Amino acid sequence: MLRSRWTRAAGYAAPALVLAGFGLTHPLVLDPASAPWWTTLHVVLLPVFPLLAVAQWLLLSSAPAALRRPGRLAAFGFAAFYGGLDAVAGIAAGTVVHAEHAVTPVTGAVFGMGDTLGQAGALCFLAANVAVVATVARETSWRAVPGAVLLLAASISFFDSHIFWPRGVLTMLGIATGMFLLGAIANLAPARPSAH
Template structure:
């Protein structure tokens, strides 16, 4: 029996919450780390610590109960994102802010090294995110088909803009909004009764 429509809203709202919060935070993200922005820069990245990994958690949520190699490959990509991308937040966000607050010069090699290392690890996370988004859509396609297209388009465009712009306004904020819409749309379609699936690739 199909669940009441009201029960379908909560996962849709829940999966959109993290990117929506990051879009709001992105509106306040300083364009650069300076002595005048350092305190907000540091606080902002401390707030972002629990939020960035939730993008990967959302992908696992969309893949819940899916079996087969393709869903697990998508989960692996989300795991890579969840492990490596937060390094941007911790190294290029929190650590650089703390150093500048302690009196280290903005152009000091230590701060440059933290930015470079954080961004290098973040690039690995970005590749994991993009791969996971593509594979998640591919994993859901046999069960949902063309109904996925609006949400898939938003998800892929949002993920690409995010990898290029972090959450800096305007494009990074737009990236988070697109991710929120994409996740919500895919979750809504995901909850529809499934088509008959291959026994080696099915939803429980």
């Protein structure tokens, strides 16, 4: 039981840890020299970012329907919209800069659309994490505070940090730690009797 609890908690943290690692290699600016890696990195990240939503989805398993349904809808919104950011501002922008050998007005337009998608995704990510925190706090009371503070603060930082070094990497580490701490204590409270 104890080993499975820590293993499960590590699983919740793993996507953000992987993203933090990739953040160490994320170019700070997109230019003709960085464009090939910029594009490739965002192709690699396409299946990784949605794993954050999977962690949220699983952490909401024990939530009452009033938290679980909107929380899971928000997690889905994060996966969809943030995937759009990576496809547009990552893959498409990198491809344009590489093909044109320059940053052009088209690049700016592509980034504008990517930013819109990213903001929607980050808002969904925060909303899902609010539901996660409410779920775990409902089960564990004050023991949820350290993980909740880290997860919510990092979720707010995520709005404009992405995974860029240094702040984005620290943001991902905060998300990983918050999810780990909440995952480690989730579902530990005795089951509440159901009212019939």
